Amino acid sequence: MHISKSWLWTGCVPIIFQVLTFSRVIVAEQISHLVADIDIAIIGGGASGTYAAVRLREDYGKKVILIEKENVLGGHANTYSDSNTKGAFNYGVQSYIDYKGAKAFFQRFGIPLQPNVLFDSNYISVDPSTGAILPVPVPPLISNASIAALQKYYALIVPWNDITLPGYWNFPAGDQIPADLLLPFVDFVAKYGLEDMAPILSIVSGQSISTRNPTLYVVRNFGGPVVEGFLNNSFFDPNPFDLSILYSDAARLLGSDLVLNSTVVSSKRHDHGISLVVEDSRTGIQTHLNAKRLLIASQPSLDNLAVFGLDEQEKAVFSTWSYGTVYTAVLKTNLVPDNTSVTFTTPANSTSTKPYNFSITWNGISEYFWLIFGAQKNLSDNQVKEAIVSEMTTLYEGGAFPPIGSSRPSSEVVAISNHSSVTWGQSVEQLKAGFVQDLYALQGHKHTWYTGGLWCPDYSSNVWAFTDTVIPRLLENL
Numbered sequence: 001m002h003i004s005k006s007w008l009w010t011g012c013v014p015i016i017f018q019v020l021t022f023s024r025v026i027v028a029e030q031i032s033h034l035v036a037d038i039d040i041a042i043i044g045g046g047a048s049g050t051y052a053a054v055r056l057r058e059d060y061g062k063k064v065i066l067i068e069k070e071n072v073l074g075g076h077a078n079t080y081s082d083s084n085t086k087g088a089f090n091y092g093v094q095s096y097i098d099y100k101g102a103k104a105f106f107q108r109f110g111i112p113l114q115p116n117v118l119f120d121s122n123y124i125s126v127d128p129s130t131g132a133i134l135p136v137p138v139p140p141l142i143s144n145a146s147i148a149a150l151q152k153y154y155a156l157i158v159p160w161n162d163i164t165l166p167g168y169w170n171f172p173a174g175d176q177i178p179a180d181l182l183l184p185f186v187d188f189v190a191k192y193g194l195e196d197m198a199p200i201l202s203i204v205s206g207q208s209i210s211t212r213n214p215t216l217y218v219v220r221n222f223g224g225p226v227v228e229g230f231l232n233n234s235f236f237d238p239n240p241f242d243l244s245i246l247y248s249d250a251a252r253l254l255g256s257d258l259v260l261n262s263t264v265v266s267s268k269r270h271d272h273g274i275s276l277v278v279e280d281s282r283t284g285i286q287t288h289l290n291a292k293r294l295l296i297a298s299q300p301s302l303d304n305l306a307v308f309g310l311d312e313q314e315k316a317v318f319s320t321w322s323y324g325t326v327y328t329a330v331l332k333t334n335l336v337p338d339n340t341s342v343t344f345t346t347p348a349n350s351t352s353t354k355p356y357n358f359s360i361t362w363n364g365i366s367e368y369f370w371l372i373f374g375a376q377k378n379l380s381d382n383q384v385k386e387a388i389v390s391e392m393t394t395l396y397e398g399g400a401f402p403p404i405g406s407s408r409p410s411s412e413v414v415a416i417s418n419h420s421s422v423t424w425g426q427s428v429e430q431l432k433a434g435f436v437q438d439l440y441a442l443q444g445h446k447h448t449w450y451t452g453g454l455w456c457p458d459y460s461s462n463v464w465a466f467t468d469t470v471i472p473r474l475l476e477n478l
Contacts, residue, residue, distance in 0.1 A: 038063040039478060041276055041291040043264065046075020047093075047460040048451040049297030050250050051105060052467050057257060058108075060475060065289060066258045067278055072244070073251050073258070077460070079244035080330045080415040082365055088242035089363055091330050091370045092417060093460060098234040099225040100166065101468065102461035106238060109249040116235035119364050121341040124400075128344040128354060128391060131398015142199050147231075149197035154227045156180070156192060161224055164216075166465035167456035173434040181219070182428045184212040204230055214428055220457050241364075259287075267308050269294070269446040293474055294448045297467075301422045313445065317438050321454075322425025325375040327384050330368060330415040331360060335392055335401045338366050344391065356387060367404075368414075378420070385413040422454065449474045 040056055042049050045068030053066040066073075078092030095116040096102055106113055125134040160178065163171045171177075180188055189195060189209045198209045205222040229235045238245055251258055259278060265286065266277040276289040298304055302318050310318070336342060342360040358373040373384055392411035395401060403409045426435045443449055449470055453459075456466035 036065070036287065037290045038065050039291065040064045040293045040295055040474070041274060041289055042066045042295045042297055044068065044075070044296065044298030044452070045070070045073040045247075045258070045260075046297060046452070047077065048453075048463045048467050049295075050074070050247060051464045052295055052297060052451060052471065053254055053257070054105075054108070054250055055467070055471060056475075057254070060471070062475070062478075064257055065291075066254060067262055067264065068258070068260050069263045069281070071261050072247065073260075074244060074247035076328075076417070076419055077243045077247060078328060078415070078417045079242055080368075082368065087365050088240065088244065089330055089365050089368055089370070089415075090241065090243045091328050091363070091415065092419070093243050095235045095237050097225045097229045097459055097461040098236055099229075099459075099461040100465035102464060103236065105464060106246060109246060109253075111245055111249070112239040113236050114239040114241075115233070115237070117237050117241045117364075119339070119362055121339055121362050122337075123341050123343065125343050125345045126395060126400050127398070128357075128394065131394040131396065131400050133400050134345055142203070143196070145196040146199050149194050150200050150227060150231065152192065153194050153197055154224065154231070157219055157227070158224055160219065164219060164223060165225070165457070166462050167469060168436050169440060169469065171436040171440075173437050174432050177432060181214065181216040182431065183215050185215045185218045186210050186212055188215040188218075200230065214431070216431070217424055220424065223457050225457075225462060226459065264307050269308060269448060273447055292447070292478055295470075295474060296448060296450050297452050299422055299452065300450055300454060308448070311446070314442060317435075317442060320426050320430065320435065321422035324421060324423055325378055326419040326421070327371075327373040327375075327379075327381075328417050328419055329371040329373060329384070329388065329413050331371050331388060331392070331411065332368055332414050333392060333409075333411040334367060334404045334406055335396055335409055335411060336360060336362075336369060337401070337404060338362055341369075342395075358388065358391070371413075381416050381418065385416060388413055424454070443470070443473065 039062040042053050042056075042064060045053075045066050049066060049068070050073050053064050056062045057064050076092040078090070080089040080091060081087070082089060103113060126132065127134055160181065180191075183191070186209060195209060201207050201209060201218075201222060204226065205218075207218055207221060211218065237243070259280075261281045262278050263281065264276050265279045268275045274291045274294045276291065278287045278289060279285070294308075296305070300318055301321060302310070302315065305314070305318065339362055341362055344357060344359065355377055356373060356375040356379070358371050361370045361372075363370040371388060373388065375384070379387070389411050393409070396403070396409040439455070451463065451467045451470050453463055456462055
């Protein structure tokens, strides 16, 4: 069994641009400008934005517009359809935590559920410099001792649920923060004798027990709901195993209240609400919106939010994020047998200085593999594709795998998604000085509210639960 943090990443089809009205659809080519008055404009159609749009419109009766820059909803829930078998290949989100109302969101659309889908694999480790197979077992075995250590870890973190789940509304500052949450995680592990949980932590969340990050940051990615899911085997998936179904159904439900391929190109947040100009990236047609509230469900980075004219209070918070470069991709190759997963592991004595790493995981369709690609610097989609194909050439030349059914090696990246993001990385001193309180003080500031994985543990199910705590605050006095 192989699970990673991306296995739980949070996570429809293109439609003709529909200029915004609430009683009819107007063909885009017939009009260049329109002013629409709505209750809430939502920026970002990933897990949190889609969920918020559906709930605000369907359950609270509000006029909403969901603005998404891509041509599909879903964010990190990436699905590739194989043209030959018509099978769905999920290469972003892989499964869901049974937490709060997660199952109810699928049931709203009549989507059947099943236990999480896992594919057995033979695990092989390869030297990325030579392509040679290494005698390193991957992944490490999970033992009774590992489970016992995980249960001990779970008992330690449950008392923090009130300040960490589903978000950080009640998180303390200064000396009121539990001291263990601020310990380097490696010291927390040593203090409580949790070393045996290392294999589970690595497999489920991709983290190491040796990290010196504050324990809080490990708990963000490996908190109570995730641990419960592992211990109780309660993760779930839609049936069939096609994670795009949920977002396709949501797109059809939202209809003309959804604008794809579009971004905000100018805005003004004034005393009476929000004014936005939204532009279709394909046609250049602009639509003017007046909204009473703004809900940002995309990443709150300085670059992403520059169009909203951030003030000094907002800049002071959003300038403290760290940045990580991560891609997910689908690789079609005849070099790796089905039921095989490959980890590229640089030996300790290697002089390789490649600024990236990735793993290849079989995901149920012959000749297709799921990749997670991490880099130390920003890379374009094409640069990532070239790096992957280059590594596959090294794999072939190193003799690890001969071509299957052919004398010619073939490797092609057929789908790719940029999951690079800003992330938490504030120091212990910043946390004690009130970073979390400063972050949450922005909720409602200048009629603007926020949801998404930077405001809570970054899993779809948890993000939905957190969004449920934002909605009543956003609607107050509306």
